[in-house]
Amino acid sequence: MSCKRKHIAIIGAGASGLFLAKKLSESPDMDVTVFEKNRQVGAKLRASGGGKANIFNRDIRPDHYNKPEFVAELLQHYSPEQLENQFSEWGLVTITDEEGRVYPASQFSQTVVDVLTHYLNENVQLVTNYDVQHLDYKNRKWKINDSPTLFDVLVLASGSPAGMIPKNQRGYNHYLQDLALKINHLESSLSGFILKDYPKSLSGCRTKAVVSLYQNKKLIHKESGEITFKDDGISGIVIMNLSAYYRRLLSTKNCRLEINLTYWDENFDTDTYLRDNHNTTGLLHPKLAALYQQKPFDIHRLTFQIEDTYPLEGAQVCHGGIDLPEIEGNFAAKRFKNLYILGEMLDVDGVCGGYNLFFAFASAAITATSITK
Ligand SMILES: Cc1cc2nc3c(=O)[nH]c(=O)nc-3n(C[C@H](O)[C@H](O)[C@H](O)COP(=O)(O)OP(=O)(O)OC[C@H]3O[C@@H](n4cnc5c(N)ncnc54)[C@H](O)[C@@H]3O)c2cc1C
Structure with a gap:
């Protein structure tokens, strides 16, 4: 008796699409x-973590994401330990740093792409240079562009335009129009801030600091780490994380950054220091010391009003995307049969540290279980 084979189409060979294909290859x-x-698969995965790919974090907590309830539910079904075991089963050796960030031991993101794409069984076909423009759903089958094959299951895994030059952002995920899903406005997250009345003389200055994001009198989030002053604003991992909290605000009016430059001791006695030394030369980065010389400021509270985040091109992920009420907890679409939506296409974004790749991989793992059930 012949067993009917299921035809699955996955749009996008990025982190979530490749992980799902590898799993279904079994x-x-x-x-x-x-x-x-694209001509090559896994472009964003290769660019991740400065080319090292911080693939997940051992400490995944719901409040690291903009949609904590959804992630709390996801963690009931798929944990960082399960992801680690899966990668280990596929032969990827990983290392963990002191902040729980997990990387391939090779310290090279291409290794992750290779593990996901090498030794796939014959039932998986990777078709590159193929831009999906249109979808059609008839008689419980999916048709992609003018392809003669009709698919039983369709998986959308085509990511977001974050980090892309404007030319490549245009028309991104255009094919979604055929499904009329609710999509929340896409904005930059994990990006730098453009600052108002910003002294350009700071450009190129790199220092450590404790940075607090305030809206009016309310402290939104505070983090410590390295910051980099650019031509028109500020960047660095701490700043990118603050941008994720900024994006979660209903309105982003009246937001400011307060930068405490005495990161080694937040209460360092600057008054005594200045009385003894008369200037900040021995205390601050030379560019900050020069700024202080011109116009003294509070060293515990160098304050800048926020104009905006950098545009999508300078962001690592998108805030916004397909609205979560469009899907079930197993990533199946509610309004279409046999349709799944994964990874960054959804309105879920996390902070820096492996949270976004974890979400992409976990969504693929849960979908694989659902498809093969
Ligand atoms: C510079 C940078 C560094 C990052 N570093 C980290 C990090 O260290 N750790 C972390 O957790 N996250 C990191 N991220 C975020 C992380 O890479 C993404 O969240 C993750 O790759 C999303 O996975 P995805 O599968 O949803 O989408 P993607 O990996 O973006 O894959 C989508 C794929 O779909 C393809 N595609 C799009 N449209 C179509 C179409 N119409 N037809 C066919 N194919 C299509 C794309 O070409 C792409 O290959 C980083 C992002 C950037 C930009």
Whole structure:
């Protein structure tokens, strides 16, 4: 008796699409086709973590994300330990730093892409240079562009335009129009801030600091780490994390950064220091010391009003995307049968530290279980 094979289409060979394809490669009764518009697969995964790919974090907590309830539910079904075991089963050796960030031991993101794409079984086909423009759903089958194959299951894993030059952002995920899903406005997250009345003389200054994000009198979030002053604003991991909290605000009016430059001791006695030394030369980065010389400021509270985040091109992830009420907890669409939506296409974003790749991989793992059930 012949067993009917299931045809699965995955749009996008990025972190979530490749992880799902690898997992489905273990199910010989399925034919899986991954459509990728680029010539090479896994471009963003390769760019991740400055080319090292911080693939997840051992300490994944719901409040690291803009949608904590959804992530809390997800963690009931898929944990960082399960992801670690899965990668280990596939032969990826990982290392963990003191902040729980997990990287491939090779310290090279290409290793992760190779683990996901090498030794796939014959039931998986990667089709590159294939831009999905249109979808059609008829008689419980999915048609992609003018492809003659009709698919039983369709998985959307085509990510977001974050980090792309404006030319490549145009028309990104255009094919979603055919589904009329609710999409929340896309904005930069994990990006630098453009600051008002910003002294350009600070450009190129890199220092450590404790940075607090305030809206009016309310402290929104505070973090310590390295910051970099740019031509028109400020960047660095601390700042990118603050941008994620900034994006969660209903309105971003009247937000400011307060920078405490005495990071080694937040209450360092600057008054005594200045009385003894008369200037900040031995205390601050030379560019900050020069600024202080010109116009003295509170060293515990160098304050800048926020104009905006950098545009999408300078962001690591998108805030916004497909609205979560469009999907079930197993990533299946509510309004279409046999449709799944993964990773960064959804309105879920996390802070820096491996949280976004964790979400992409976990969404793929849960979907694989659902498809193969
Ligand atoms: C510079 C940078 C550094 C980052 N570093 C980290 C990090 O260290 N740790 C971390 O957790 N997160 C990091 N991120 C975020 C992380 O890379 C993403 O959240 C993650 O890759 C999203 O996975 P995804 O599968 O949803 O989408 P993607 O990995 O972006 O994959 C989507 C794929 O779909 C393809 N595609 C798009 N449209 C179509 C179409 N119409 N037809 C066919 N194919 C299509 C794309 O070409 C792409 O290959 C970083 C992001 C950037 C930009």
